[in-house]
Amino acid sequence: RNGKKIAFALALASAVFSVNANPIVFLHGWNSAGDLWDGIRALAATPVADGGMGIAADDMIALSYYATSGDYALGCSVYTPIQEVATNAARVITAFQQKKGMPVDVVCHSMGGLVFRSMVADGLVDTNVVRRYITLGTPHYGQNADISYQAQQMYYGSDFLWKLGAAWHFEDKGWPTNQTLCIAGITDNKITALRPSGSYWDGLVHAWSASLGSGVPVRYAYRSHSSANDWQGANAYG
Numbered sequence: 001r002n003g004k005k006i007a008f009a010l011a012l013a014s015a016v017f018s019v020n021a022n023p024i025v026f027l028h029g030w031n032s033a034g035d036l037w038d039g040i041r042a043l044a045a046t047p048v049a050d051g052g053m054g055i056a057a058d059d060m061i062a063l064s065y066y067a068t069s070g071d072y073a074l075g076c077s078v079y080t081p082i083q084e085v086a087t088n089a090a091r092v093i094t095a096f097q098q099k100k101g102m103p104v105d106v107v108c109h110s111m112g113g114l115v116f117r118s119m120v121a122d123g124l125v126d127t128n129v130v131r132r133y134i135t136l137g138t139p140h141y142g143q144n145a146d147i148s149y150q151a152q153q154m155y156y157g158s159d160f161l162w163k164l165g166a167a168w169h170f171e172d173k174g175w176p177t178n179q180t181l182c183i184a185g186i187t188d189n190k191i192t193a194l195r196p197s198g199s200y201w202d203g204l205v206h207a208w209s210a211s212l213g214s215g216v217p218v219r220y221a222y223r224s225h226s227s228a229n230d231w232q233g234a235n236a237y238g
Helices: 002-016 034-045 082-100 111-121 149-153 159-170
Strands: 024-027 060-062 104-109 130-136 180-185 218-221
Touching: 024 034, 024 082, 024 111, 034 060, 034 104, 082 104, 082 111, 082 149, 104 111, 111 130, 111 159
Parallel strands: 024 060, 024 104, 104 130, 130 180, 180 218
Antiparallel strands: none
16 A cells, blocks of 8 residues: 555656756645645655655755745735735745746645736746746635635635636736646545535545646646645645
8 A cells, every 4th residue: 555655646746846857946825834845845855766756955945925034934924915925925936046047846735826826917927937837736716715814815706816817817827738737636535614515626625626727737636635644735635
């Protein structure tokens, strides 16, 4: 069983990373932190001969929206508008890209995918800064929890999502489909008191909401949005 789990993890990772990987920026979700990605970053930095991806540790950074100290702390809160988080994140991403001298890949969990799309909609980053965009369980079309301002922005039918969708799909600000990947979780694990209104979700975000449509590739993983035993968020997908 462990061998199958490792094989699955590497297969999923290979959809995100490549042998000749560009530098990678990780964006976490709502009410989370950059250390969410520690497990995935450790796997990515492990030599290929030892079952990893062989990516240099200093070619990967993880932003922390709510931290107030540290190189990649943005000093925001769960009541900071997602657009403001995006503005702050874009500065860090652009500086990292300039330091590396090549476009970066951006890997996002949950709200992190909307943070990136806000950067694009507001013209803060382009394909000279970012090459590839990957989302894990991002509520592109909404979710049904509204326990903070950021969560309300991600609620089904919010003004934020309508405007973001219009910019992405109708104002031609979407990322190139051949450089975009959505991963949607499908599981019976109910992580909240919320109840699904469809068959396939990750416990918070429905699979259709985690997909961008318009020809963007989507992969499905039997994983939850987050789960117990310290398997939280992005790690639950990977």
